[in-house]
Amino acid sequence: MTARQRIVLVTGSAGIVGGVLADRLADRYVLRGFDRRASPLPGPIGDLADPAALGAACRGVEAIVHLAGDPRVDAPWATILQENIVGTAALFEAARREGVDRVVFASSNHVVGQLEVEGAPAIHGGAAGRIIGADEPFRADSLYGVSKAFGETLGRYYSDRHGMRVVCLRIGSVVRDDDPWLEAQRLGGDPMVNYRRLRATWLSHRDCAELVVAALEADVRFAVVYGLSANRRRLWDLEPAGRLLGFRPLDAAPDQPP
Amino acid sequence: MTARQRIVLVTGSAGIVGGVLADRLADRYVLRGFDRRASPLPGPIGDLADPAALGAACRGVEAIVHLAGDPRVDAPWATILQENIVGTAALFEAARREGVDRVVFASSNHVVGQLEVEGAPAIHGGAAGRIIGADEPFRADSLYGVSKAFGETLGRYYSDRHGMRVVCLRIGSVVRDDDPWLEAQRLGGDPMVNYRRLRATWLSHRDCAELVVAALEADVRFAVVYGLSANRRRLWDLEPAGRLLGFRPLDAAPDQPP
Numbered sequence: 018m019t020a021r022q023r024i025v026l027v028t029g030s031a032g033i034v035g036g037v038l039a040d041r042l043a044d045r046y047v048l049r050g051f052d053r054r055a056s057p058l059p060g061p062i063g064d065l066a067d068p069a070a071l072g073a074a075c076r077g078v079e080a081i082v083h084l085a086g087d088p089r090v091d092a093p094w095a096t097i098l099q100e101n102i103v104g105t106a107a108l109f110e111a112a113r114r115e116g117v118d119r120v121v122f123a124s125s126n127h128v129v130g131q132l133e134v135e136g137a138p139a140i141h142g143g144a145a146g147r148i149i150g151a152d153e154p155f156r157a158d159s160l161y162g163v164s165k166a167f168g169e170t171l172g173r174y175y176s177d178r179h180g181m182r183v184v185c186l187r188i189g190s191v192v193r194d195d196d197p198w199l200e201a202q203r204l205g206g207d208p209m210v211n212y213r214r215l216r217a218t219w220l221s222h223r224d225c226a227e228l229v230v231a232a233l234e235a236d237v238r239f240a241v242v243y244g245l246s247a248n249r250r251r252l253w254d255l256e257p258a259g260r261l262l263g264f265r266p267l268d269a270a271p272d273q274p275p
Numbered sequence: 276m277t278a279r280q281r282i283v284l285v286t287g288s289a290g291i292v293g294g295v296l297a298d299r300l301a302d303r304y305v306l307r308g309f310d311r312r313a314s315p316l317p318g319p320i321g322d323l324a325d326p327a328a329l330g331a332a333c334r335g336v337e338a339i340v341h342l343a344g345d346p347r348v349d350a351p352w353a354t355i356l357q358e359n360i361v362g363t364a365a366l367f368e369a370a371r372r373e374g375v376d377r378v379v380f381a382s383s384n385h386v387v388g389q390l391e392v393e394g395a396p397a398i399h400g401g402a403a404g405r406i407i408g409a410d411e412p413f414r415a416d417s418l419y420g421v422s423k424a425f426g427e428t429l430g431r432y433y434s435d436r437h438g439m440r441v442v443c444l445r446i447g448s449v450v451r452d453d454d455p456w457l458e459a460q461r462l463g464g465d466p467m468v469n470y471r472r473l474r475a476t477w478l479s480h481r482d483c484a485e486l487v488v489a490a491l492e493a494d495v496r497f498a499v500v501y502g503l504s505a506n507r508r509r510l511w512d513l514e515p516a517g518r519l520l521g522f523r524p525l526d527a528a529p530d531q532p533p
Contacts, residue, residue: 098360102356154412155428163425173389178417
């Protein structure tokens with residue numbers, strides 16, 4: 018914790034991750050929200066498509082956590098285009114214009130989701146012995162995944178060409194009530210099938226908040242890492258987040274539901 | 276050459292590569308053009324932003340060579356978004372709807388252009404000893420480069436999820452009059468500096484046409500390759516185009532201008 022708290026803008030602050038950050042990081046940073054809906058963080062209601070509102074939201078902040086976007090893996094192209102592609106481009110450009118030094122971009126495992134599609138269901142049982150690294154070429158399983166790959170590529174460009182620090186977090190499963198078994202029962206279909214994936218992909222609220230702190234504090238120009246708890250049967254590689262950001266998860270999903 | 280000629284749609288057919296294909300492949304395929312300007316290939320004047328015109332252009336064709344887009348490396352986001360991102364997404368979706376089996380996508384070395392920026396000028400002298408492979412992670416030097424990375428990622432998605440055959444060609448320097456030294460003098464600035472890059476990146480008209488034939492005929496689901504002539508001081512790896520498409524260039528840029 019620094020003496021003077023940094024001002025951090027959180028876009029998409031009305032979502033579940035925004036709520037986790039509001040709950041857990043309000044004493045570490047001066048957090049501002051930016052969302053089309055009312056959010057738990059102070060800040061204007063606004064849309065990424067409104068350049069004046071976005072510019073004003075970025076003014077004077079030292080870092081941005083960009084969570085806004087359509088989070089649905091099966092979202093149609095129209096909203097993926099507007100919210101994830103046009104919106105993310107507007108965010109990076111506004112950050113550059115306002116001289117914001119650092120952007121933490123909420124990416125997704127769906128940039129290589131096809132690897133999981135081709136490995137399922139064995140890949141969720143730990144039987145396949147496969148842990149997916151952060152340096153695999155993009156294999157999006159959806160237009161959503163394509164849009165997140167676009168965001169990572171754009172972030173690299175802003176880092177390389179405009180000197181911005183950019184950290185792309187492929188955020189695991191952050192669930193309501195912080196309980197993967199409750200979530201597995203809520204999702205519909207076979208809860209055990211759901212749980213086998215969630216025990217591989219879970220990111221606890223506490224680990225999620227510390228992952229964002231690590232991304233805000235790390236001395237890196239650009240990084241792409243997976244963010245998940247220390248789940249024993251994990252699907253994705255935790256090593257890059259440890260090496261590049263110093264992230265050490267404290268939680269882990271149990272192998273079996275309670 | 277097959278007994279029955281395949282019907283191939285060429286988007287952006289009014290551009291320089293479209294002209295090369297019109298000149299050299301009219302006896303190999305039934306070529307149709309699609310451009311906002313009059314082009315040397317028969318076909319409608321039309322825009323990728325017009326779904327009805329695009330759908331009609333894709334109807335009944337067996338493959339598409341997608342050259343359309345803003346070709347300027349320094350193009351602003353507004354046209355990159357509309358012509359390269361929205362336009363390419365419209366093209367792939369129209370191809371899927373019309374059951375087109377294969378798309379050849381005109382990509383660009385600018386998807387990793389930052390590697391060249393960081394290596395210049397030594398990288399153009401052959402002194403750096405660096406040949407850039409086709410499997411480097413994206414390091415776009417421009418929004419143009421970001422848009423071509425988007426196109427490659429989208430192509431992979433259509434290949435993986437919709438069973439389309441997609442070949443991404445990172446097309447080298449195809450120049451007017453097919454003469455890299457004339458082009459070096461035309462570009463402005465120091466012709467020798469221009470030539471040092473062009474002798475590394477040149478793709479002759481003859482090799483360009485055969486590269487497109489190779490991409491149209493190869494038995495691959497997805498490939499990303501560099502297309503350039505057999506320039507001795509080449510900047511990019513020719514091996515993937517040979518291995519995946521069977522492409523063997525016949526020309527080579529002289530080490531020195533005449």
